[in-house]
Amino acid sequence: MNISKEVKTAILVILGIIFLYFGINYLKGQNVLDASNTFYTEFDYNALTTSSPVTIKGNNVGKIKEIKYDFETGKTRVAFTVDNKLKFSKNSKIRLYELGLMGGNGMAIIPAQDEQLAQSGDVLESEVEEGLIKSLTSNFSGLSTGLDSTLKSADSLLININDLVEDDTKAGLKHAIKELNGTITSFNTLSLSLNQLISKNDESLTAVITNFNTISKDLAVLSNDLKNVEVSKTVANLDTTLNNLNGILAGLDQGEGSLGKLLKDEKLYDNLEVASMQLKELLQDVKLNPKRYINVSVFGGKNKEDYVKPENERQ
Structure with a gap:
């Protein structure tokens, strides 16, 4: 079966569009094949994130899909998804509650006791946990109290500065200015002395710098x-x-x-040792009996002493 180039091109284009659709949704964190229902609710302010959980009776059953501010109503519109296996009443409420020690907030589905089931796309009524409202109120009141005390402290500081400047005696302020002038004069004197020292030792400093340059060049050549x-x-x-x-x-x-x-070779060592001992005996015998080896006779006499071989060659 021969397939024309037009059909092949159309199949490739369709497959490309499908892959592009799935890829874009995957990058958005949405699973197109996920069997879940989407519901909506609204709050007077936003205290949620996309990672906040959606629970029912303490069990995580969904996730927040989108958080968007409605410019017409002035409320925060939250879209969330739950597993399509979960069935609950359309009159159920979505409660915003605090997660506790873990921090952050979450949404809980408070199911109503009737048989009118919620359908995907329904807008459910919302409520805020009472403790969360008190916590937010106390935080704002604490911020106000802290700001008030800070302003009072700043006001007291300014009053004390004014009292210091408007002191009746003014002796302290004059003394401080005099000390400051003395410090500046000492610094000028020190600066002049330093300049004189540099001018007097200008040649020495130049020689030191020259030597340092020479050393650095030598180190560069060595490197x-x-x-x-x-x-x-x-x-x-x-x-x-x-x-x-x-x-x-x-x-x-x-x-x-x-x-x-x-x-x-141990045998060679033994032979060398024997030879050494024999040489020692020979030298000793030459020293003790020189006539035996050096025969000087005017009348041609003969030394009749014969060599006696020792019993042990090592002795």
Whole structure:
């Protein structure tokens, strides 16, 4: 079955519109496939947010969909949704109540005892919990009381300032001005002394600054040199050298090479020890019996003393 390009284009356009509709509603936080009914109510002022719960007998059964101010009636119009499985009377009231320690407010459905069921789109009568009204009233009264005390404190402060300025003696104010003048004079003297110190040591300060510039340039050159050093290559060479050294030490430990055999061959050690003892005995014998080894005779005499081999070669 061949489908024309026009039909394919129409199908793609329809699917695009459907996806766009669902996407826009999803971004608004609305589920198009959600089976719920929408109801409306009005309050004299707004004390709700879109996250405020909608409950019935303490159970969360819905959410606030929209909060809008009605310019004609001067009231806040609230749209909320509840699960379509919930059935309640059209004469039920929507009560605005305080959530308690958690803060904020919520709406509770107070069902009426009749069989006239509410339909989606109905406007339900509202009421405000009595404690919430008292709380708001006390907050405004507390704000008024605090503002009144603040104004009284400010007025007392201004009166005290006026009393200080209009003091009959005026000695305190004059003394304060005199002290202020003295402070300014001392500051001027200090500033003059500092200028003189700088002028006297101008050459030294210039030399210090020049030396500092030279040092900073040298540090800059040093930093550039360090930057150009191939640190990675140096580290690699050092690592190679250490590996070679480890290989040499491992060979010595296993008795490889002359030095390894010297370290590991106990027989060679014993032979060297015997040779050392024999050399010691030879030197001692040469010292004690030099005629045995150096024969100086005018008449060709012969030393008849023979070498006696010790019983133990190590002695």
